[in-house]
Amino acid sequence: MREENPYRPPIAPAVGEPDIGDIEVYGDDARLCAGVALWMRITGTAYVVAGVLWLMTSAWLLREVEGAASAMFVVAWVVPEILVLLSGVWLVRAGNALAGVGSGTGTLASAFGNLRWHLLAVGLSPVLQLLPMIDWIAEVFP
Amino acid sequence: MRIDETNEITSASTAAFVAAGFLVIVPLFAIVQLGSVPFRVFSLLPVAAMLLPAMVLVLLGLSLRASDSATRLRSGLRRLRVYAIVQLTIVLYGIATLALSLVYP
Numbered sequence: 001m002r003e004e005n006p007y008r009p010p011i012a013p014a015v016g017e018p019d020i021g022d023i024e025v026y027g028d029d030a031r032l033c034a035g036v037a038l039w040m041r042i043t044g045t046a047y048v049v050a051g052v053l054w055l056m057t058s059a060w061l062l063r064e065v066e067g068a069a070s071a072m073f074v075v076a077w078v079v080p081e082i083l084v085l086l087s088g089v090w091l092v093r094a095g096n097a098l099a100g101v102g103s104g105t106g107t108l109a110s111a112f113g114n115l116r117w118h119l120l121a122v123g124l125s126p127v128l129q130l131l132p133m134i135d136w137i138a139e140v141f142p
Numbered sequence: 143m144r145i146d147e148t149n150e151i152t153s154a155s156t157a158a159f160v161a162a163g164f165l166v167i168v169p170l171f172a173i174v175q176l177g178s179v180p181f182r183v184f185s186l187l188p189v190a191a192m193l194l195p196a197m198v199l200v201l202l203g204l205s206l207r208a209s210d211s212a213t214r215l216r217s218g219l220r221r222l223r224v225y226a227i228v229q230l231t232i233v234l235y236g237i238a239t240l241a242l243s244l245v246y247p
Contacts, residue, residue, distance in 0.1 A: 029216065036219050039226035046233040053240055091226075115222075122229075 030102025037111075040095030044118075047088025054081045076132050080125040087121035090114045 025033055058077050065073045094114035100106025 032216065032219055036223040036226070039223050039230070043226040043230040043233065046230055046237070050233050050237050050240070053237060057240065057244065 025101045025108070033098050033101045033108075033111075037095040037097075037099035040098065041092050044088045044091030044093075044095055047084055047091060049088075051081055051085025051088055054084065072132055076129055080128045083121040083125040083128070087118045087125070090118035090121065094118060 055078070058073075058081055062070065062073060062078070091114070094111045097106035097110035097114060098108070101108055101111065
């Protein structure tokens, strides 16, 4: 049987339904949060860089697209790019909140709240990008 | 905010990733069938880019579901780290591809 460390109170939520806001984090768990937060910040920053680069490319391409094609271009390219950019910002914010869990400057509730927005944006982005493919798939498989 | 709320969003995002993954797979198989481009392992990268995060998100969602135990929450945090690393790899691949397409249009 594993011996419990008396200096490391477990991260246990309050009695009843779990509420992340009630959870306090100490010791090894705080270090785990800080480690995860670091990766989230790095990945979030990479997302922002990718979003900016992608937007710059699209702004250049948009000049050559006209009419109805430009509307689809905006929906299938520009909006997902903005979502990618925003998802990076939310991931960095989630990482910041998670990093501050041990010191009391952040909460798990804030971290998971921002993560939720990141996941929504990052899940919606590829679906929008694939919208123009629907017509093409219908042509290939009539 | 309750853990269940985060889990619901994780599930929704997982569904979006899986749907996107399948949307990528279908045209890829069509391309292979039509023989317009040779089938290469390289073609599978976009599929992996959609399905890998989806798989990690499924695990993350399972960890957060009914995570009234601290062990599950710790496990969720570790899976969150895996998710961040997988996403970082994919984003760096995306940046590299974009940069190459700009240098060699």
